[in-house]
Amino acid sequence: MTILDKVTLQQQDTTKIFLFKEGVFYKAYNEGAFLLQDRNYKVAVKKIKSVENEVLSIGFPVSVFEKLKDEFVFEFFDKYAVYNTNTFFNKELYNDWHNKVVKESFKTSKTETEFYIVEQLKKYPLANKTPMEVFMWVANLQKMISN
Secondary structure (H helix, E strand, C coil): CCHHHHHHHHHHCCCEEEEEEECCEEEEECHHHHHCHHHCCCCEEEEECCCCEEEEEEEEEHHHHHHHHHHCCEEECCCEEEEECCCCCCHHHHHHHHHHHHHHHHHHCCCHHHHHHHHHHHHCCHHHCCHHHHHHHHHHHHHHHHC
């Protein structure tokens, strides 16, 4: 299953939590992660091109899932398990939560480009460059930021 398949499956039924087996972990995406927010799991945010939006996920090892099986009744399928919450899904609360989590993640994380630019700034031999060379170098950094 692709990430798009997983996100789409979860989005189709927001009263259930779909937990997808990925290696030695189970992951819940977007609405499923929202339904698990009261458990204080760390939410990961990734920009996925195929989904054309940020994807939020919560992952935990199989050992944690085994403990959840004692607490909840799951329906099992080939590559995932489903828990029916039987609760009303509030789309507005979900959207607020989604936007808040995405906003917080961008405040605290730096992209590879940002790390690269910081390293370049630290290493740049400013004293040995002409004003024109510095100008061109800064212009190139600005192009990296705007892309």
